[in-house]
Amino acid sequence: MFENHHKMSECHGTSNMHDCKSHCHHPKVSIGKIVTKVPVVLAELTLQVNVDATITFPEAVLEIKDIKKTIKLTQCRLLLPSNKLFVKGFVRKNIQYASPCKEIEETSLTSIASDLHSYTVDIPFQCVTDIKHFLSMPVMPEVNNRQEFDFFISKPLPSGYPEKDELQTHDLSQFHQESHQFYNEIPYCELVSSKIIEWDEAIDRCPLPHTGPIGEGYFRTIEEKMVIDICVKVLQNQQIRVTSTTNDDCD
Template sequence: MNHDPHCVDVNVTASVGECENVTVDPILTNAGPRIVRVPVTLAEIKVRSNLVADIHFPDPVLEIKDIKKRVKVVQCRLLLPGVPAGTDPFSAAVYPDLRLFLKGFVRKNIQYATPCPHSSEYCVSSEIRSLTVDVPFECVTTITAAEFISRPQLPFNNSRSEFDFFRAQELGHGYPEKDQLLSSDLSQFHQVSTQYYNQIPYCELLSSSIIEWDEATDRVPLPNHKPFEEGTFRTLKEKMFLEFTLKVLQNQQVNVTAL
């Protein structure tokens, strides 16, 4: 009896057959006004920042061959103030401008040539290696009232209210029998609390652009009379102008009309 645990062999062929499809009628709601919750674009902004960093290589670098860059945003938080329940959460009268906190990295993959030990004075043999580093950035930018495409829905404040009940108590020894202590009961505690679970804004990264200037700060000539114009370094001073475009969104309820 064959006890092969792989009862289905899927590695038979590399070709993919064509599948047929037919259209179906989607299930739609009845026509008329509806309220839907959808991501609403609050603002689209272009953020600019300047970065300076020293990059240290584990090997002597003969020259930089290529640098690939990728922007990574790890925090994008629109700071919203709370408003009392029952007020207009879209009002811009009290807080027309809001702050957006940003934090992230520029991932850089640097491909470089490092010389081999058997180079001669006429030629330099080298190996291609790479170094991947994250250059961090952190900043706060202001989104003015005029920059908002749609106003964010401000969060409602939670509330807590205490209440007591009247209680008449005997005063005890040393007081007239007809006198009583009129107050609330300290042995009891009563409270009404309300929590609101508001929708928090979030971001999407649309595009990025980087202008950089990299130069060595510790370049030295090659030893043993190698080609006089060649040299190596281990430290790179980097200056970057970073620009990226963000979309700020929030899930909100919107009136729509179904056709």
């Protein structure tokens, strides 16, 4: 009885891919001269950064098998009203390497046993460059300002002054001010592409202890030199005027 109930409760489902028809909707478009706020490309440029760094592994390295690299920007700031662009970031490197392992097999004159490990490290960089040519000029920031003002008052003078004379001044018990504060659009960056040329070299390589094949050794520290080319777009949200003259139907 239990087996029959189990068979009755089983659920079998199938799914097929079917074609579905679609049609184009006629969009609602404002006709005329329209003011909109959109990102405007101020500049597109390639930065070249030179990096010299030292990496120390947590264990002995027989050889490096592969290195995967990724550029990550942490800051890209156009310092208005100047044309200086400040860039900060780091290269994320995942290094796959072989490490000698005696637990697998003892090293001999003709063989070495090793484990495949990986080590991830961040190599920081920073630079400052001039934007010599703007594709579109940035909207310069409006400067905040404050202005104080006073009101005229007249008061009777104390004894010792002529009765018809008055003290004419401003009221020290009051404070009046007009302040303007502007919330400017700050430029920002988008990372377009990157290219890295690197040279990695062990600086503490030594032969394997006791015995091992000819020319084999291990190291823990490498010195690397990188030439990094980074292409970025510098943008700013701006108000622009566009013209819409038609609202044709979709074909």
